[in-house]
Structure formats: C-alpha cells, structure tokens
Amino acid sequence: MRLVCSNDKFEYDTYLLVKEFWPKEEIKRQNVGSDAFLKDSAAGGPDGDSSGEPFGDEVVIECLYDKCRTVITLAESDDSKEFKACAGCKRFEYPVPDGLDEKEYKKAHMRNLYLGLSEITGIQLPWGNLTGVRPTKPARQMYLDGATDGEVARFYKETRFVSDEKAALASEIAKREAKILSAIDPINGYSLYIGIPFCPTRCAYCSFLSNPIAKWQSRVDEYLGCLKKELDFTKQAFAGKKLDTIYIGGGTPTALSADELKVLMEMLNPTPAGLLEFTVEAGRPDSITREKLRVLKEAGVSRISVNPQTMNEETLKRIGRAHTVEQTREAFALAREEGFDNINMDLILGLPGEGLREVEYTLSEVEKMRPDSLTVHSLAIKRSALMKEWVRGTGDEGHATLAKLAYETAQRLNLNPYYLYRQKNIAGNLENVGFAKEGLYGIYNILMMEEVQSIVALGAGTVSKRVLSEKDISRCDTAKDIGLYMDNIDEMIARKKELFC
Numbered sequence: 481m482r483l484v485c486s487n488d489k490f491e492y493d494t495y496l497l498v499k500e501f502w503p504k505e506e507i508k509r510q511n512v513g514s515d516a517f518l519k520d521s522a523a524g525g526p527d528g529d530s531s532g533e534p535f536g537d538e539v540v541i542e543c544l545y546d547k548c549r550t551v552i553t554l555a556e557s558d559d560s561k562e563f564k565a566c567a568g569c570k571r572f573e574y575p576v577p578d579g580l581d582e583k584e585y586k587k588a589h590m591r592n593l594y595l596g597l598s599e600i601t602g603i604q605l606p607w608g609n610l611t612g613v614r615p616t617k618p619a620r621q622m623y624l625d626g627a628t629d630g631e632v633a634r635f636y637k638e639t640r641f642v643s644d645e646k647a648a649l650a651s652e653i654a655k656r657e658a659k660i661l662s663a664i665d666p667i668n669g670y671s672l673y674i675g676i677p678f679c680p681t682r683c684a685y686c687s688f689l690s691n692p693i694a695k696w697q698s699r700v701d702e703y704l705g706c707l708k709k710e711l712d713f714t715k716q717a718f719a720g721k722k723l724d725t726i727y728i729g730g731g732t733p734t735a736l737s738a739d740e741l742k743v744l745m746e747m748l749n750p751t752p753a754g755l756l757e758f759t760v761e762a763g764r765p766d767s768i769t770r771e772k773l774r775v776l777k778e779a780g781v782s783r784i785s786v787n788p789q790t791m792n793e794e795t796l797k798r799i800g801r802a803h804t805v806e807q808t809r810e811a812f813a814l815a816r817e818e819g820f821d822n823i824n825m826d827l828i829l830g831l832p833g834e835g836l837r838e839v840e841y842t843l844s845e846v847e848k849m850r851p852d853s854l855t856v857h858s859l860a861i862k863r864s865a866l867m868k869e870w871v872r873g874t875g876d877e878g879h880a881t882l883a884k885l886a887y888e889t890a891q892r893l894n895l896n897p898y899y900l901y902r903q904k905n906i907a908g909n910l911e912n913v914g915f916a917k918e919g920l921y922g923i924y925n926i927l928m929m930e931e932v933q934s935i936v937a938l939g940a941g942t943v944s945k946r947v948l949s950e951k952d953i954s955r956c957d958t959a960k961d962i963g964l965y966m967d968n969i970d971e972m973i974a975r976k977k978e979l980f981c
C-alpha cells in the first residue's frame with residue numbers, strides 16, 4: 481500500500497493513523513506537496529484520468545490537506561502508472577473551518593482523516609484518532625484543571641472518536657494517577673532508572689536492549705564500574721533533592737549473578753529515607769534464584785517482577801523464551817517464600833498461535849498464583865522477518881475479547897488499572913495496562929508515562945529526562961552499544977551534566 485500526502489508537516493501523523501487502520505500492511509510513504517498533489521493525483525484519483533506518479537500496481541491512499549478541506553481517497557494504480565477506477569475506490573471530502581491557529585488547523589485535518597479512513601474501511605478504532613504513547617495524559621491534565629467526568633468523556637468521544645469503553649478506562653486511570661502523584665514532589669524529587677542490558681538468552685520478539693550475558697561475562701564487572709561512576713555523579717548532582725523511586729530494569733537484572741547483584745545493591749545502599757519504591761524487574765523466571773532474591777530483599781527492594789508472558793509451554797518455545805512454565809511457578813513461589821509481598825507479572829496477548837483457549841489457560845494459571853500486580857501487554861509488531869511471519873499467522877479480530885478476559889481476571893484479583901500506554905503497531909489497536917492492588921501501585925511506571933518528574937537513567941541505551949514542567953521536558957541518552965557506552969563513560973556522564981546541571 482502507498483500513502484500519498486500533500487503536507488509534509490502532517491505526513492508522519494497521517495502515516496501513524498493509516499497504519500492503525502491497516503496494521504498488517506507495509507505502507508510506502510510519499511509526500512508530494514499540495515500543488516503537485518492537486519496536479520498529479522487528486523484530480524484523477526478513482527476516476528482514473530490522472531497522469532500520476534509511478535505507483536505500480538497497488539492500492540493508494542491519498543490525503544489532500546488544503547486550506548478549507550480534507551480529501552481522503554482510496555484508489556488503485558496500475559502498471560501504466562495511472563490511477564484506475566476500481567470497485568473499491570472511494571473518496572470523502574470534509575470541510576475545515578476558517579480562522580484556526582496552526583495547532584487547531586492540524587487537529588481539524590486529523591479529525592477529518594479519521595472520519596475518512598473510518599468511512600473507507602467501515603472500522604471504528606477503539607482509541608479513535610489517538611496515536612500517541614500516552615492517551616491518559618490529556619485526561620489527567622483536564623482533571624487537574626478541574627474538569628468534570630462528563631467533560632473528559634466528551635473530549636475523548638467528540639474530539640478524538642475514542643470508544644466509550646476506552647474513554648472510561650483512560651478516565652479511571654487518569655483519576656487514580658492524579659491521586660497517586662499528589663504525593664510526589666515534581667521539582668524537588670527525582671527518580672533513578674538503572675538499565676542492565678543483559679539477559680540469559682534473547683527472546684524472538686524482544687525490542688529492548690538485550691544481550692546474552694554469556695557474551696559479555698568478561699566485561700560485566702567493568703559495566704558495574706561504569707554504573708558506579710554514573711551513580712557517584714548523580715548523588716553529587718542531586719544532593720539536596722529527594723530520591724522517590726528506584727527502578728532497575730533491562731534486559732534482565734537477575735541475569736547478573738548473586739555476587740554481581742550484591743555489588744550493584746551495595747552501590748545503592750543505604751537507600752535514602754523516604755524512598756517510596758525500589759523495584760527490580762527480575763523478569764525471566766530462569767534467572768531467579770533464592771540467593772539472588774535474598775540479596776534483593778536485604779537491600780530493601782520492595783517490588784519485583786516475575787514475568788511469564790504466557791503459561792503455555794508451546795508458545796514459550798515458539799517465541800524463543802528459554803524457560804518453562806514450571807520455572808515461572810517455582811520463581812514466583814520462591815519470591816513469596818523470601819517475603820516479597822509486591823510481585824508483578826507481565827503477560828502478552830496476541831502471541832503467535834495463541835487464541836481464546838491459550839489465553840484463558842494462562843489467565844487461570846496466573847490467577848492461582850495471585851500476583852499483586854499484573855501488566856497486560858498487547859503484542860507490538862516490530863519489523864523483523866520473524867514478526868512479519870507471526871503477523872500473517874495471527875488474527876487480531878478476537879483481540880479485544882482476549883483483553884477483556886485479562887481485565888476481568890485483574891478485577892477478580894482486586895487489581896485496579898493504574899497506568900496505560902500504547903505502542904506503534906500494537907495488536908488489535910489496543911493498549912498495555914498495569915493493574916495493581918490498592919497501595920501497591922508501581923509509582924515509577926506512572927512517573928515514566930506521565931512525565932511529571934525528572935528521571936536519571938544510568939546504563940547503556942537509557943534515556944534521562946529533565947522535567948521542569950509538563951511542557952518543558954528535555955532528554956539525553958547514552959550509547960546503545962554496551963562497548964561504546966563503557967569506552968565513553970566520561971562522555972555519557974558529561975551528557976547528563978549538561979542536561980541536569
């Protein structure tokens with residue numbers, strides 16, 4: 481499929497929304513500018529009399545944005561490089577009001593784009609024309625500004641075309657977030673993220689920075705030394721500020737040995753008084769041992785994750801996740817024995833080969849373990865060849881049903897939805913939702929999504945954020961390549977110095 485857009489400022493947002501309607505299509509993008517667009521294509525379109533660009537024999541979506549109208553056309557082009565009329569060709573035109581400022585003008589076109597694509601496909605997307613990562617952010621801001629439930633609902637429904645169900649979910653989460661974040665000092669507090677970019681092995685669907693630890697074993701001590709250098713800088717730069725949360729993620733932090741974990745924990749101890757949360761995303765069950773759990777417990781870790789993703793053995797093999805279902809059960813039981821009373825479990829819906837029966841089984845097995853929080857992800861489709869195969873083999877029509885089942889399980893476990901984010905190419909146009917027991921919400925997760933506090937991120941492939949206000953956010957990153965990160969650690973620190981000091 482080819483997307484032809486007449487305005488380069490709208491092109492990326494147009495692409496994102498078109499992709500939501502055709503998630504499994506590879507979409508080639510072409511921006512032609514409005515003059516060329518009018519001359520070359522819009523005049524022709526489905527009527528078939530355009531001289532046209534060389535599109536080849538394919539379906540074309542044209543989006544013409546001009547001062548007073550949006551025109552969305554579904555056409556076909558053939559080998560003669562001309563548009564041709566076809567049974568499925570469609571054209572919709574919507575007015576754009578006069579006198580809008582730049583921001584509102586774009587919003588009006590994007591609303592029209594949604595209406596046009598909806599007419600063409602006959603599809604209403606659950607999240608309407610919201611394509612961003614953080615769909616709850618506007619609701620939280622509206623509540624802070626004193627909006628009523630009705631006003632928030634109207635915003636989602638009338639200006640963004642969000643379904644009633646998703647608007648209610650976003651509003652519920654936004655209200656809960658606002659309450660949790662009221663205990664956070666956005667200016668004098670900060671949070672710390674530490675990235676451990678190693679895993680026992682690499683899962684096939686992985687989109688994180690992850691390297692098999694065996695390959696880097698000889699340099700793990702050096703990596704920990706670099707983290708210490710970054711941490712020393714952070715302690716100095718943030719002296720006088722309050723550390724609210726620590727989150728160690730990855731990769732898989734428990735891919736480190738118990739001794740290595742101990743070195744890492746010693747860097748952080750003693751943890752400051754008033755620390756609200758100390759999370760270690762243990763993650764892969766095959767990396768969790770009693771000894772490691774004891775190291776974490778002694779260091780004051782308050783929240784961990786044991787992530788099954790699925791409780792179906794065959795799927796684990798299919799997705800290259802080198803652990804068994806039994807290992808998940810054992811790791812979870814071990815963590816409980818060692819006194820962890822805030823354990824999260826991550827699940828993924830939409831895994832290849834998984835339908836209603838498999839997801840029901842996973843949910844029933846997870847329910848038996850009774851985690852304190854549950855994060856339900858919808859598989860986000862990345863570009864690798866393997867993923868393309870999966871996409872072909874997986875229908876997302878029933879995806880909403882799977883999500884509903886997962887959300888009902890969370891409800892039975894007395895877990896409330898407390899944070900939500902979306903990704904590009906997410907299965908079923910859905911979302912990822914974190915659920916937790918009252919009082920055991922993952923505060924760092926909310927801070928990261930709602931961007932209300934500075935986060936200092938240490939380690940390879942991490943991004944630090946300096947938040948001065950919700951509209952004044954700047955970032956710096958570190959090298960994704962572990963070797964480059966270590967070899968240039970002084971420069972990594974200098975970047976942070978420039979950002980924060």
Ligand code: SF4
Nearest residue numbers: 679682683686690731
């Ligand atoms: S455990 Fe997570 S970070 Fe590690 S390879 Fe698997 S998906 Fe990637």
